[in-house]
Amino acid sequence: MADDLVNSYKTGPDDQGRFGIYGGRFVSETLMPLILDLEAEYERAKTDPEFWAQMDDLWTHYVGRPSPLYYAERLTERLGGAKIYMKRDELNHTGAHKINNVLGQILLAMRMGKTRIIAETGAGQHGVATATVCARFGLKCVVYMGATDVERQAPNVFRMRLLGAEVVPVTSGRGTLKDAMNDALRDWVTNVRDTFYCIGTVAGPHPYPAMVRDFQSIIGKEVKEQIMPREGRLPDTLIAAIGGGSNAMGLFYPFLDDKEVRIIGVEAGGHGVDDRMEHCASLSGGRPGVLHGNRTYLLQDADGQILEGHSISAGLDYPGIGPEHAWLNDIGRAEYVSITDKEALAAFQLCCQTEGIIPALEPSHALAHVIKIAPDLPKDHLIVMNMCGRGDKDIFTVAKHLGVDIQT
Template identity: 70%
Template sequence: MTATGANSLRNGPDEQGRFGLYGGRFVAETLMPLILDLEKAYRAAQADPEFQAQIKHLATHYVGRPSPLYFAERLTEQLGGAKVYFKREELNHTGSHKINNTLGQILLAKRMGKTRIIAETGAGQHGVATATVCAKFDLPCVVFMGATDVERQYPNVLRMKMLGAEVRPVTAGAGTLKDAMNEALRDWVTNVETTYYLIGTAAGPHPYPEMVRNFQSVIGEEIKAQMQAETGKLPDAVVACVGGGSNAIGTFHAFLDDPSVKLYGAEAGGHGIEVENGHAASMTGGRPGVLHGNRTYLLQNADGQILEGHSISAGLDYPGVGPEHSYLHDTKRVTYAPITDKEALDAFQLCTRLEGIIPALESAHGLAHLMKVAPTMSTDETIVLCLSGRGDKDVESVGRYLGMNS
């Protein structure tokens, strides 16, 4: 909970876990007592200076924070508009922003006396970050991953296994992130006494969206301080990709009450927003519903059945989004726009060739949106991209798309 004014956009959620209409605790009774315990444990941890100090210490020495803010000079020249900066979350230990959250939650799980960790993963970045902290803190770890994703993100599957995690492929549905989350929830409801569910995105039942946001908010706070040091002012625009939306909410949260900073979220436009079930842009192409413990924008049919969606990026291939994004979409504080598979692939290649940085396909969606916005801005303005993950995991599948494998 943040001490801000009554009209602040940073006050959410309320005591019921709502961000306006969105959020809540839509879970089976079996899980309800645990979720209430989790909230209590999290509040106690938040107030405990030792817990905060532990996170700070590990962030510095284990993760490598603060992550650098990098001026992307050649990309800036190429786009011919605002100065482009990358927030280098891909340089964190494990290669993405996901570790910010898994470190916080594993410490919480330890405080709660839980002896087994489960997680869902799409691109495998959260799975790797979870398997990593489970290795470090000596806890058994089971990661649920859609069978389709196991195939397209195989390097991350190997990393998880080497770190000692058990990876359970999920074949239900399209075998992507939604199905992995269903299966994780089924495991949790079965092993509720011993098991901590380490959710990787800012979604799910309260208090997860708030908790994950808070663990990720370090991204935006560092950007703010680094831009002040670099340019003496706030950035004019900030961009992040949005699947469930944990890197985006962590990037945006520090700027919500700074109206001069324009905020952009890039959703997965897949084959195009007009292609039915061919994208994963839940806010641009969906409507509010209830799934996985929260009310939020969802891709669904007229009868309330959830659609699978599609994205070239396994990390964005999810039919929902964190509830706080739904709220920021309705209030128009953040502009969310779809980026197609093709636009993301183009941005992926441009970044690799111009800056020598191979971005994750997820982050490439954010970059593609930045490439649309930056040229419309003046050269004395600045725009920051949260480069949320590195693309090592994607080189095989991108190579296949580009015909490099033959």
């Protein structure tokens, strides 16, 4: 890659929220004042020591950060190649990386005087994190969740309701993450005065992609600090699963200017990336378009209509990707591959049996790619994959696909 691009890796977005031709803010006139207010508040918060002191305190004493960087010894021995580390963000309070970002957004919401928080969720982890932080600060919480995901993520639906959130099943479209985000945006337009939209990924109108990335970059910053005393150098390869891409962007961002570090994002290949679009691999099988306030790669037909993708993983079941990922793909700084449902299920089971860790189906996609490439790499090659969520939420889905009646 061209040397003159290196210094630009971490300069995006520009003043209009664009990463190259991606990003931006394509929103209604009603929402534009709120977007501009949020951008201004975040710019103030970024340079406010009190804001970051509060974040650090909550990350440490409420979330449980730093999360461990774990050497997967038995998996490494089983594969016989590269040395595999797992960044264990599934050990965070609420069981995933989502709370890293939710804390920041809700602190901003309170600084802006908002008392009602809305969110979209797919796998339910962002919804649970939002409901958790709202309970912590006494805020009203409404979570939009596709009806399909309500059924396949029943444990997280119950958790959200226990935490006091109202969970609204969305029946439009295929009843998945895209449809939940559509209804959340409709709510926001209707309730602009007291409502803050807490977006769960590095997508949406500017400043959300950059803001969510900044909050999630605690993941990669910790990896940099943790790997040095263990190995004395940076990892050779970073691997993370991608739906919208917040856990991946959080891991990748602090390493973008480290040219020697290979970066791989893993999309949901579903039943296979082909013309039937039975997958959610936007970079592998999509093209640029506009959805949910930003321009990025999308699954769409010849007329630009958004197609219904598929993934066994509710958190990856989204027909787009964060705009910064689209940009990193185009300039060649990061590589993006896809993993099928079948491969993710196999990785899920191998992780359980070799490391005693039950992963979510989302990071199981990343782990499946680790399993593919690690055996052919030298034994001194260091891989860090982001174990971004725990798998208790997915046991019903996995049992169904394995033909197991979990009720008996």
